[in-house]
Amino acid sequence: MDWKIASSYYEARLTDALNVQQHAVNLAKLPQAQVPTRLKEILLEEEEPTRRQLERLKKREFRIAVVGLEKAGKSTFINAWLECDLLPAKAGRCTFTTTQIYSVKNESEQKLEVHARTEEEFSNLLKELEKEGAKDGAKEDLRTIRSNEITLQQVIREGKCDFEFTRLEDIKDKLKKYVADEKYAHAVLEARLYTNKLAQAEGIVFYDVPGLDSGLAKHVDEAQAMLSDCDAVILVQRFTSLREKELEIIKFTELGDKNVTVADKLFVFLSRIDSLATPEALKTHIEEASQDWLRRAKLPPERIVSGSAGAYLSLNNLAGEQTKLEIGDASDIKAKLQKLTGITDEETLQTKGTGIPVIKDKIFNYINTERVDILTKRCEASLNKIMSSSEEIYRIVSKNYPENPEEAKLFEENNRRVLFTEWWDQKWEIIKADLQKYYQDSIANESWESSDSKSLAQIEKFRARYLQIVDIEMKKLREETFKKKDTIFLANAYPVFAQMKANFAWREDLYSDITKLLSSIAHQLAVELKNEALELVKYMTHLLWGSNQVKSRLIQNSEEYFLEKLENSLSVLFLRFARPVAEALIRCPVNSDTRNKIIKSLGVDIEIIDNYYTGEELAFQVLKKYVKYGSDLLFNSELRQQVLGLREVGTQISEVVKQRVVDVSKEPEFSPETEEAEAIVFEVKHDINALEEYLRYAIFDAAGFESYCIQELKGLIDSFRDKKGTWNGVAINEWMQGNSLLFAEIPNNLKSQESNLEVSERLRQLSIALKRNPSLEV
Incomplete structure (x- = not known):
């Protein structure tokens, strides 16, 4: 099954599954349905990742998150991928805005979309920065924003802007302005670049994820959200062993997509190998990184590619002036790479030596072959959890409640009467005991210890x-x-x-x-x-929840x-x-x-x-x-x-x-x-x-006043005790009329008729949803 067929197939199945999930959760939320907590938790936990996957399928998007620490070379990597020195890449912080790159088929569809922040979003940004004011990054951003209020407000007023182009070079200045120029970039929510240079397949989206080590909490939140909502991850890694913030990338990837492993969707690009001194150092760097990844995430060595995005731009004459300043002269880079890799053939050096064509081939191969398998694995796991949990919920609840409303009503009324009668029999014993205690304490002034007292x-x-x-x-x-x-x-x-x-x-x-x-x-x-x-x-009336029937029945x-x-x-x-x-x-x-x-x-x-x-x-x-x-x-x-x-x-x-x-x-x-x-x-x-x-x-x-008084008071007590059948009817009347004092004592399952009928109605809705799904027979 190819990607398009798989996308359509799972879009339909996930839509049905989320419909089932919603009905199952609605049923599980009713306390009287007595659904085990674990089943409800499974459904709630599965809802969000399934919904995110469905949204990606509806948009026919395959999202690849490009992540790494600040200055690991993410922007240079994307530039090399696009074969255009497009995104700013310099020693200091070079991007302030999230960039998304979309693959389109036709050259005529290429454009740059700039989404400005609203006044509210800009205000929230300032509040976040002020909250983190003690951090250097936040301080610098606040100073920059306050000194550029005029240009930033101008961007906000302009709102969304579209810029069409034919060649990526044509849009470079605009992109730099809204992504890297601090006079404007802080007012931009995100930039979307639509280009036919990204991939041969449609719907491929690159997310340039903010560096987790920027020092800003909002960047961590944005990175977590992106990693939770992607199909593949490319980690641009500079150092041999993983840094603390790179470990968070693994954690966010796992948490956001629990139905596949990190190894199912992760690729690692060991960048800037041209900064190493010797071939031995390069070999050690690759071996140690491979072992580290195998240990931490069971990532196979073939998912790890070493190279240099800057070298790729330089050797292919794609590097801009700023990039040349950053990475040095092309001949020096060439010589360094040849020394490190032992590759003398220029064409091979440009491909295998820089690593960019290698990782592109791996990603394209993943897109063309493996991604359907991973999609199947992810979706089938979600479907299985949702459908099996929902089916179990249906089986549990259907044992106690019918689906048909009339049957449910009759069943519930009969069951409630039986349960209330059982409860009343126990309550009557308590009432008799309470009345006896009241007689002993308040009337007879005697206790069990002094029962001879008169x-x-x-x-x-x-x-x-x-x-x-x-x-x-x-x-x-x-x-x-x-x-x-x-x-x-x-x-x-x-x-x-x-x-x-x-x-x-x-x-x-x-x-x-x-x-x-x-x-x-x-x-x-x-x-x-x-x-x-x-x-x-x-007091007897109090025992029967204040019913006005007690007095009239005892005192005719x-x-x-x-x-x-x-x-x-x-x-x-x-x-x-x-x-x-x-x-x-x-x-x-x-x-x-x-x-x-x-x-x-x-x-x-x-x-x-x-x-x-x-x-x-x-x-x-x-x-x-x-x-x-x-x-x-x-x-x-x-x-x-x-x-x-x-x-x-x-x-x-x-x-x-x-x-x-x-x-x-x-x-x-x-x-x-x-x-x-x-x-x-x-x-x-x-x-x-x-x-x-x-x-x-x-x-x-x-x-004989004493005997007469005792006789009258005991006569009332005897009359009360002899009228159990009468009080049974009184109790039922008070129950049916919703006496609040009575309701404070009875079990929850006897408190409301409507809520239990609601169980049957929600059970019926779940049954319909399950039967509509061809993968499950109820």
Whole structure:
């Protein structure tokens, strides 16, 4: 297969392969596709060199990079190749612009294209030079640019310029101006020379690569880019062993084209052999260089040519004045070469002795024969990596995802439901554990280490709130009761103060207020218990990601209904004990027939209160006794001795009750019969205190508030745990609705339907691309 056929063939195949590569990379980029990283890396690594090769094939270009250190003789080598002393070659730095030389078939196609930098590109150049300002080369360039701003701006304004020519000599001055004249060259991005003197084949391009040892980072970057985008390399080497920067040439060549070796594409021209002193030195120079290259790059000796480009120009009368000054007289060069090579025949000396015709023959032979093989090697390696990696990606992903969108959607939905259910089963166990821990830490205040403890944190809070409510309500009751006292006493003072009547009337009014007080306490306790229950429900709602379904499923109807239910239940429990106590203590005076009848009628519930009393005053330990004797059981020492077995006046009354006694005793009293009124006030006052004592130290426990509170809170927990099926539906709803709190917990593959359908769509596109490629069956 010749070059043109091979170029067309691989242009088509690389185009198809890059299309496949793009679809494979697009698929591999999706995390849920779970493509191994190594496959994606192979495709990404292969993309750029393959794309560069394709661009060269599209342009039908075969690019040869001419590289070497500064002053190695690259420009002289190209001049000798073109058989025209065209590019400047002098002792100092002689070129400032990258030169590209294109081979054309017809003389009429010859031209010089000068591409000026844009304002932005010129500005970037200045920034790069300023950044490297410490280096001598950068300093000199900056000085030159600043002293030639007028001419440089003129070149920038002119933009791209074309100069046609017939003979290379005709364009020499123009080329020198834009490539080597510092007044203009810094404003030129690149010069392109189109000539029929370069090669017999079309599309051959020589790149004059900047010297890597120029000291400028931009030259290193430019050299790396050129060496990464070429088909062959000619290294013009001056010294026997490779210098550090020449080793970088090998590295850049390898990195830019990993599918062929350096030896596949490299030619070495050992230049300036006429500077050596003896034939032995020349022989040693060639042998050492050959061994060095064989060791470093496995480059065969036939790829190495020694010679002198300057001598070729001189011996063929092609050298210009500047070149003659640089290399010396032609007769001296001839004699030197003859001495070094032992060649006496002039024609042979001009060819084999200078090396230029020899290396040209090798390059042309490479172009005519080997380059197709190297192109095949390079392209087939790229194709194999791209296609095999893409095919493997297809096989991996197609095991988990179908190509058909409808099938993919159904498959994905079914798979996601199964995966979500599996995840939910595990999550439910975690939720139950979290709820149990919350109950132990926040409600029960117990741990595994102290599982026997029955001290419930919420119950203690509930009890504390109960006592607070009792304090507040009793304070209000006393204030209201003693406000009404004088009015009631006056109403029962005509014509004389009726002690018993006033006592009954005051107590009847007080009992009515106490009935309201007991209902208020029950209501407030219900509110407290409702709030505790709602806090528990709030935590349960948190466990299910804030779903509004939790509260409505656990607390049916409304909060008001829930509160009413709690209040009714608490009232029944509370009034079972509180109402008989209030009736016995408050409704009738001490020693009255009615009070005595009430004592006889009190059932076993009253005795239960005795069992739950936790206060310190013995007079209150048996309710019936206190109801019968009243405050005398506190302050009459003989009665206390007779009934309680104690002579001391009651001093064990709770601090709260004692405070109430002090506070009330300070209140002014008005009564027509002061002694009789005071007796009533004293009696009622202490019956109220007794009621508060029982409310504080007996009725809470007797009524079973603790058990009821535990029952309600545990009932909510049990209800929550029993509704796994309900919460399963709630979890699915929250998942389908995209609850952000839920999405923060679930695996990535459950987070988005669209992304997984995107996997199937990209898989389908990859499949189509693979099937279009005749070299692969999917």
